[in-house]
Amino acid sequence: MQRLLNHPPSPLQALLPWPGLAERGIELYIKRDDLLCLPAYRGDCSFSGNKWRKLKYNLFNARQWQLHTLLTFGGPYSNHLAATASAGALFGFKTIGIVRGERIEPLNPTLLHCLRCGMELQFWERSRYRQKEEEELISELGALYPRAAIIPEGGSNYLGVLGAESISKEIQEQCPGVSIIAAACGTGGTLAGMIRACKSPCEVWGFPVLKGNFMQQEVEKLLNEQGKAPWKIIEAYHFGGYGKTTVELLDFMQQIKNDHDLPLEPIYTAKLLFGILDQLSKNEIPEGSKIVVLHSGGLQGWPNEI
Numbered sequence: 005m006q007r008l009l010n011h012p013p014s015p016l017q018a019l020l021p022w023p024g025l026a027e028r029g030i031e032l033y034i035k036r037d038d039l040l041c042l043p044a045y046r047g048d049c050s051f052s053g054n055k056w057r058k059l060k061y062n063l064f065n066a067r068q069w070q071l072h073t074l075l076t077f078g079g080p081y082s083n084h085l086a087a088t089a090s091a092g093a094l095f096g097f098k099t100i101g102i103v104r105g106e107r108i109e110p111l112n113p114t115l116l117h118c119l120r121c122g123m124e125l126q127f128w129e130r131s132r133y134r135q136k137e138e139e140e141l142i143s144e145l146g147a148l149y150p151r152a153a154i155i156p157e158g159g160s161n162y163l164g165v166l167g168a169e170s171i172s173k174e175i176q177e178q179c180p181g182v183s184i185i186a187a188a189c190g191t192g193g194t195l196a197g198m199i200r201a202c203k204s205p206c207e208v209w210g211f212p213v214l215k216g217n218f219m220q221q222e223v224e225k226l227l228n229e230q231g232k233a234p235w236k237i238i239e240a241y242h243f244g245g246y247g248k249t250t251v252e253l254l255d256f257m258q259q260i261k262n263d264h265d266l267p268l269e270p271i272y273t274a275k276l277l278f279g280i281l282d283q284l285s286k287n288e289i290p291e292g293s294k295i296v297v298l299h300s301g302g303l304q305g306w307p308n309e310i
C-alpha cells in the first residue's frame with residue numbers, strides 16, 4: 005500500500021503546437037494522472053487518475069482501523085465504483101457498491117468490471133439512493149456492516165480532498181511559475197484538494213460537467229475555509245449536463261487523439277480541455293500564462309476509446 009504514497013509524479017506533457025499560443029507567450033501542459041495506475045484486473049486501469057488521489061487515504065484509514073470492507077455509492081457508469089472495486093481487489097478489501105437506480109440487464113462494462121473484481125452490487129431505487137448522505141441511513145449501514153469504511157459518492161470526503169492536494173503539489177514542483185491549474189468537477193472534491201494545496205498567485209479553475217450552478221457552493225463546503233489560492237468555477241462547458249455530449253465534442257476528442265495522441269473521454273476530460281481551449285481562443289486567458297490541465301482519468305468508462 006506504500007506504493008500509493010511513494011510513487012513518482014504523474015507525467016506533465018506540453019500540448020504543442022496549438023495555434024496562437026506561442027505568439028501570446030502562453031504555455032499549456034497536461035498533467036497525465038490517467039497514467040497513474042496500478043493494473044487491477046487483467047491490465048485494467050480503473051484505479052487511476054483522481055480516483056487514486058481521492059481513495060489513497062481512505063484505503064490507509066480503512067487498513068489502520070482494521071476495517072475489511074469498503075462500501076460506497078455511485079451511478080451505473082461511475083468511475084468511482086470501478087476504482088473502488090479495483091482497489092479492493094488490489095489491497096484485499098471486500099467491496100460493496102450501492103448503485104443508483106434499478107438493475108438493468110445486461111450490465112454495462114463498468115458494473116461488469118466491478119463484479120469481476122468481486123464487488124457486491126446493491127441496486128437502490130432513486131428515492132432511497134438520494135438519502136445516501138443522511139445520518140440515519142449512514143448509521144443504519146454502519147450497524148449492518150460494522151467493519152466497513154463507508155465512503156461517499158465520488159470519494160469526496162475529508163480524506164479524499166486531502167488526497168487531491170498532492171495533484172497541486174506535484175504540478176507546482178514540475179512546473180515552477182504555473183499560473184492556472186484547471187480540472188473537471190463532478191462532486192468538487194478534486195478541485196477542493198487542488199485549491200487547498202495551491203499557492204497564490206497560481207489560480208485554480210473548475211469546469212463542472214453537470215448542469216446547474218451549485219458547484220461554487222459544493223467546493224466552498226468541502227474547502228471549509230481552508231483554501232487560500234484564488235479559484236473560480238466556469239459553468240459554460242457542461243454540454244447539456246452529466247453524460248451528455250455533442251458531435252462537436254466528439255469531433256474535438258477525435259482531433260486531440262489524432263493530432264496529440266492524447267486519449268480523452270466525453271464525460272469529464274474532453275469537456276475540460278475544450279473549455280480551456282475555448283477560453284484561450286476568446287482571449288480570456290492572460291498573455292504569458294502557464295496553464296496546467298488535469299487529465300483526471302476516467303478512460304475505463306469509455307472502452308471504445310478513439
Ligand SMILES: Cc1ncc(COP(=O)(O)O)c(C=O)c1O
Nearest residue numbers: 083190191192193194300301302
Ligand atoms: C475522470 C474523472 N474526472 C473528474 C471527476 C470529477 O472529480 P470530483 O468528483 O472530485 O469533482 C471524476 C469524478 O469523480 C472523474 O471520474
